[in-house]
Amino acid sequence: MRINISSVSKAFNGNQILKDLNLSIESGEFITLLGPSGCGKTTTLRCVAGLESPDHGSIAVDGHEFVNAETRTMVPPHKRKVGMVFQSYALWPHMSVAANVAYPLKRRKTPAAELRERVATSLEAVGMGSHAKRYPHELSGGQQQRVALARGLVSAKGVMLFDEPLSNLDAKLRIAMRSEIRRLHDEFGNTSLYVTHDQDEALALSDRVIIMRDGVIEQVGTPSEVQRRPVSRFAADFVGFENILECRGITQESGAPEATFEGGLRTTSSELASRTVPGSFAAFRSSDVVLGETAQPGLAGAGRIRDASFSAEARTVIVDLPGNRSITVAVPDAAINADSYRLGGTSVQLWVPSESLVILDR
Amino acid sequence: MLKGWRAFTGNPQWVIAIVCFVCFVGPATMVVQGAFKTQMFGSSGSYTAEMFWEVLRSTDTHSVIIQTVLMGLATIVLSTFFALLFATIYAKTNTVFRQAIPVIMFIVIATPGLFFAIAWGLLGNQNVGLLNQLMTGAFGEAGRIFNMESWWGIVFVSSLRLIALQFFLLLGPFLAMDRSLDEAARLSGAGPVRTFFQIELPIMAPAITGAMILGFVLFLESFDAPQILGVPAGIFVIPTEIYAYLSNSTGPLFAQASSISVLLMVVLMVLVFIQIKVLGRRSFVTIGGKESRALRRDIGPWRWLFSALVLGFAAITIILPMVQLIRVSLSPFLGASEGFSFDNYEEVLTNRRMVSGYWNTMGTAMLGALLAVLAATAFAWAARFKGGVLSRFIEYSQWLGLAMPGLILALGVLWLFLGLPFLSTFYGTPVLMVFALFVATIPLASRTATAAMAQIPKSLEEAAWVSGASKYRAIWDIIIRLMLPSLVSGWLLCFVVISGVLSIPLLLSTAGADYLSVQIYSRYVEGKAPIAAAAALLLIASFLVVAGTAYLAGRLLALTRPEQRAGKGPGGGTPADLQDPVGPDPTTESAGPAQQLARSR
Numbered sequence: 001m002r003i004n005i006s007s008v009s010k011a012f013n014g015n016q017i018l019k020d021l022n023l024s025i026e027s028g029e030f031i032t033l034l035g036p037s038g039c040g041k042t043t044t045l046r047c048v049a050g051l052e053s054p055d056h057g058s059i060a061v062d063g064h065e066f067v068n069a070e071t072r073t074m075v076p077p078h079k080r081k082v083g084m085v086f087q088s089y090a091l092w093p094h095m096s097v098a099a100n101v102a103y104p105l106k107r108r109k110t111p112a113a114e115l116r117e118r119v120a121t122s123l124e125a126v127g128m129g130s131h132a133k134r135y136p137h138e139l140s141g142g143q144q145q146r147v148a149l150a151r152g153l154v155s156a157k158g159v160m161l162f163d164e165p166l167s168n169l170d171a172k173l174r175i176a177m178r179s180e181i182r183r184l185h186d187e188f189g190n191t192s193l194y195v196t197h198d199q200d201e202a203l204a205l206s207d208r209v210i211i212m213r214d215g216v217i218e219q220v221g222t223p224s225e226v227q228r229r230p231v232s233r234f235a236a237d238f239v240g241f242e243n244i245l246e247c248r249g250i251t252q253e254s255g256a257p258e259a260t261f262e263g264g265l266r267t268t269s270s271e272l273a274s275r276t277v278p279g280s281f282a283a284f285r286s287s288d289v290v291l292g293e294t295a296q297p298g299l300a301g302a303g304r305i306r307d308a309s310f311s312a313e314a315r316t317v318i319v320d321l322p323g324n325r326s327i328t329v330a331v332p333d334a335a336i337n338a339d340s341y342r343l344g345g346t347s348v349q350l351w352v353p354s355e356s357l358v359i360l361d362r
Numbered sequence: 363m364l365k366g367w368r369a370f371t372g373n374p375q376w377v378i379a380i381v382c383f384v385c386f387v388g389p390a391t392m393v394v395q396g397a398f399k400t401q402m403f404g405s406s407g408s409y410t411a412e413m414f415w416e417v418l419r420s421t422d423t424h425s426v427i428i429q430t431v432l433m434g435l436a437t438i439v440l441s442t443f444f445a446l447l448f449a450t451i452y453a454k455t456n457t458v459f460r461q462a463i464p465v466i467m468f469i470v471i472a473t474p475g476l477f478f479a480i481a482w483g484l485l486g487n488q489n490v491g492l493l494n495q496l497m498t499g500a501f502g503e504a505g506r507i508f509n510m511e512s513w514w515g516i517v518f519v520s521s522l523r524l525i526a527l528q529f530f531l532l533l534g535p536f537l538a539m540d541r542s543l544d545e546a547a548r549l550s551g552a553g554p555v556r557t558f559f560q561i562e563l564p565i566m567a568p569a570i571t572g573a574m575i576l577g578f579v580l581f582l583e584s585f586d587a588p589q590i591l592g593v594p595a596g597i598f599v600i601p602t603e604i605y606a607y608l609s610n611s612t613g614p615l616f617a618q619a620s621s622i623s624v625l626l627m628v629v630l631m632v633l634v635f636i637q638i639k640v641l642g643r644r645s646f647v648t649i650g651g652k653e654s655r656a657l658r659r660d661i662g663p664w665r666w667l668f669s670a671l672v673l674g675f676a677a678i679t680i681i682l683p684m685v686q687l688i689r690v691s692l693s694p695f696l697g698a699s700e701g702f703s704f705d706n707y708e709e710v711l712t713n714r715r716m717v718s719g720y721w722n723t724m725g726t727a728m729l730g731a732l733l734a735v736l737a738a739t740a741f742a743w744a745a746r747f748k749g750g751v752l753s754r755f756i757e758y759s760q761w762l763g764l765a766m767p768g769l770i771l772a773l774g775v776l777w778l779f780l781g782l783p784f785l786s787t788f789y790g791t792p793v794l795m796v797f798a799l800f801v802a803t804i805p806l807a808s809r810t811a812t813a814a815m816a817q818i819p820k821s822l823e824e825a826a827w828v829s830g831a832s833k834y835r836a837i838w839d840i841i842i843r844l845m846l847p848s849l850v851s852g853w854l855l856c857f858v859v860i861s862g863v864l865s866i867p868l869l870l871s872t873a874g875a876d877y878l879s880v881q882i883y884s885r886y887v888e889g890k891a892p893i894a895a896a897a898a899l900l901l902i903a904s905f906l907v908v909a910g911t912a913y914l915a916g917r918l919l920a921l922t923r924p925e926q927r928a929g930k931g932p933g934g935g936t937p938a939d940l941q942d943p944v945g946p947d948p949t950t951e952s953a954g955p956a957q958q959l960a961r962s963r
Contacts, residue, residue, distance in 0.1 A: 051824050077827040078835075090825035094843050103839075107830030155829050 001062045001158035001191045002027045003048065008057035010043055017043045018054070019215040027062075027158075030185050030192045032202040034226075034238070035212035041195045044212075045161050048193060049084050050077030061159060078107065083156025083190070085165040089148040091136040097123070097147050098132040104155035122150040125184060142173045149181070153188055160185070162194040166201060178204050199239050203227055211235050232362045233281055241283040241358070242328040247276050261299065263321030265352075269297030272354050281360040286316065286328040288356035293349045300351040303327075319348060374833075375752040378744040381737065382759040385801045389774025390627065390762055396620035396777055417621040423603075430582065430599040433517055438577040441521035445528035445573065448675070452529075453536040454558070455661045457668040462676070463529070470526035470679045472855070472905075474862020475586035476879055477898055480886055481683030482519045483591055484690055484895070486510030490697030492686050511595040519587045522679055524580060528573040535569040554659055575637040579630055583767035585865040590886065600626050601865070604769050608869065623770040630765035638761070691895035706896035716897060719876035723861055724904065726792065726877070730799040731807075731856035735849050737800070738807035742815040743841065763805045768865035772798050776870065795870045795877070802866060803856045810852035814845045847916060854912050858905055 003025040010018040018040045025031050033041035046052040058068035067074050105115045123129045126146040166174045185192050202209045203223040211218040219235045230236035245261040256270035267273040303319040314330040398409045452463045485491050486508040493508045547557040585601045607619035692702040710716045745756045775798040779785045826836035867877035886894040
């Protein structure tokens with residue numbers, strides 16, 4: 001089902017949470033709203049569910065208007081036939097697993113035989129078939145989440161909504177459930193709208209990722225687009241570009257243009273310099289920085305190691321640059337001399353290859 | 363579609379706010395009007411502050427106010443000291459009987475003030491009281507030292523129930539206190555006693571202040587003990603003074619009564635406001651979780667003294683009053699030492715007014731408690747449905763209910779029904795009393811309902827909406843079902859309170875509809891204490907029967923869903939709520955009902 005969100009605005013106590021939001025989601029698409037807390041992603045989802053009503057704008061699903069603030073039309077949540085998975089799971093503690101899943105069907109007057117069958121199928125689909133008679137408090141967090149998923153799936157007639165459903169699970173379970181959710185999306189063919197602040201989750205699950213900031217959309221793109229080509233400093237920072245440096249000026253001393261960045265980093269190719277203007281930004285990941293000297297096209301500079309810490313795959317080194325700036329460099333643990341960076345005070349040369357750099361206008 | 367918009371966004375809070383207005387603001391307004399209007403009822407008459415100033419200036423009023431304040435101060439000093447002592451014993455020591463403390467306190471709170479006043483009035487009776495008889499037996503005639511119908515007698519009996527109430531108010535903060543604060547002081551070189559006085563007590567200061575203010579509020583509102591013990595000795599406090607104006611032999615002095623009521627209401631409102639600010643709203647909601655980590659000290663031989671204190675308190679509050687009541691109820695006349703029989707019970711059971719009063723009380727209490735619990739649930743639901751002005755009005759108007767002692771409320775309700783033409787048809791029917799008792803119990807029911815509702819995450823309701831349940835369907839399927847155990851125990855508390863209340867029926871019960879507490883009271887003041895005692899014991903027996911039935915019903919309900927018995931969720935502990943005398947969360951939640959219960963309406 002195609003979801004159309006047009007010009008939606010919403011304020012709480014004079015605090016503008018959504019500002020003229022426009023978004024259209026294709027039928028069968030898996031869309032993630034990604035952003036920090038307070039960016040309006042959950043409010044957007046709740047507007048689609050009918051748990052909030054927008055101050056302006058409208059939301060339509062397959063041409064059927066769910067809400068239109070201008071004509072004061074509002075389909076109450078219980079008539080929207082969407083499925084929703086809550087952050088807290090929201091399983092009713094006084095009902096068994098089967099009763100929880102059967103509840104949406106009961107409210108929609110499903111015949112008993114069909115009800116039994118659909119409850120069984122959906123519990124089977126989430127791998128909870130053998131726990132139908134249990135009560136929520138007898139299940140682990142992951143199992144509760146599966147039941148919540150099953151309940152959402154029987155409730156959904158084409159639209160599934162997820163409100164940070166994995167944030168209460170531990171890291172390992174989160175990754176397992178991620179692929180479960182994607183598999184069920186493909187299997188049931190719903191249009192899914194998923195809210196999260198975890199970029200890995202967003203990238204792993206979605207057909208398209210929407211990065212939100214302060215109630216507006218910052219960037220829309222496929223996971224690889226937002227991962228590789230962020231459009232702004234905010235987006236870059238959010239998808240894990242640790243280092244963002246501002247361009248301070250362009251010089252033409254030796255004929256070819258050369259751009260200078262904060263911390264004294266300079267371009268080593270005129271092609272890169274020509275894409276840069278003063279006031280734009282160069283963003284790059286810590287893992288793309290190479291320690292040592294080179295003549296290849298990119299960004300080069302020198303600094304002094306302040307600090308180094310060990311993490312899972314690499315040693316994270318903080319390098320102080322001139323002008324009170326510093327950058328983060330990830331040195332693979334397998335690299336030669338990795339240990340020599342452990343101590344502060346060592347002076348190092350560093351460079352970033354051209355293809356790892358993203359030049360941003362804002 | 364347009365209809366759908368209105369049905370869902372159309373705010374049900376409006377209806378609830380109007381109900382709140384009628385219940386709380388209505389009676390209060392009528393009392394204020396009564397103080398400033400020359401003509402009591404109807405639209406005629408003009409407004410004047412003359413009577414108000416006259417009452418304000420009279421030396422009689424001044425002496426009553428001074429009397430009330432002094433007595434209140436003495437009462438809260440006494441009660442706070444013992445409440446603090448028992449809270450400390452329970453929370454911080456390994457005293458043998460510490461587990462019995464909350465049970466005793468709960469029984470004390472659940473016992474209507476009328477019974478305490480009568481039982482202690484009898485115990486401390488100068489001529490025939492059990493205590494004086496024991497003392498005479500030990501020390502001869504000179505040992506006849508107890509007289510409850512005295513200044514200190516009122517203070518003593520009033521403080522008994524306040525001790526229990528303040529105990530629950532202080533228990534939460536005591537148990538929630540982080541033990542590392544205590545441990546840090548110990549490691550810094552402070553001994554356990556120094557730590558208690560220099561670290562723990564100062565940290566508790568806001569909670570203690572809050573408990574003292576509330577204690578004072580409840581003393582100002584209490585009617586039973588001052589009426590039963592004070593009036594015979596010629597000692598008047600504000601509530602009994604109001605009743606004296608109303609029961610004046612030459613006809614009720616309404617303007618005087620309402621003038622002094624307005625005065626009291628203003629003071630109470632200020633105190634309730636300060637108390638809520640000091641104690642904060644947190645004290646009424648669950649903090650939970652930390653109680654098992656509280657630090658308990660081995661106090662060595664002191665624990666024997668503390669154990670004796672606990673037993674002594676149980677004797678004073680439960681055992682002695684019960685023994686006295688039973689003994690008197692079996693006596694042919696007050697002070698008899700032989701000829702014990704069940705004649706008094708027979709007389710109670712065959713007396714037409716007693717029996718009709720009994721059934722009337724039971725019916726009124728059951729209905730009133732049910733209405734109060736339902737209304738409180740609706741208020742709690744509406745208050746969290748959506749924030750804003752309406753939600754705040756619903757919350758604050760209930761404070762007004764807290765600041766209206768039973769007598770003043772009854773007065774306001776009387777005028778509300780007499781003053782408004784469409785309501786006056788109900789005058790002389792039990793509707794007035796059911797309404798007044800219902801309003802009087804709402805604050806108590808509200809605390810229970812709000813605490814229970816706070817345990818239910820909003821998302822459970824939202825999940826039901828998204829799953830196809832309408833707003834009202836979700837209330838029934840989710841909210842009510844999950845709150846049921848708390849609602850049943852809340853109903854039970856309201857039932858007990860309404861059954862034992864004296865002030866409201868004293869003013870509102872009509873000739874055709876007798877009320878048992880009024881019957882008990884009038885028999886007592888007529889000098890027929892044995893009959894009063896027998897009737898009081900029958901009422902207590904009825905409480906036990908009703909509580910037992912509710913408990914069994916809860917048990918049966920739990921048996922039909924055996925998987926749930928081990929429940930941790932909000933709906934889980936069905937039987938436990940009724941079983942556990944201090945409610946599902948002894949740390950803080952029970953402070954709510956306890957607070958309300960201690961009021962003698």
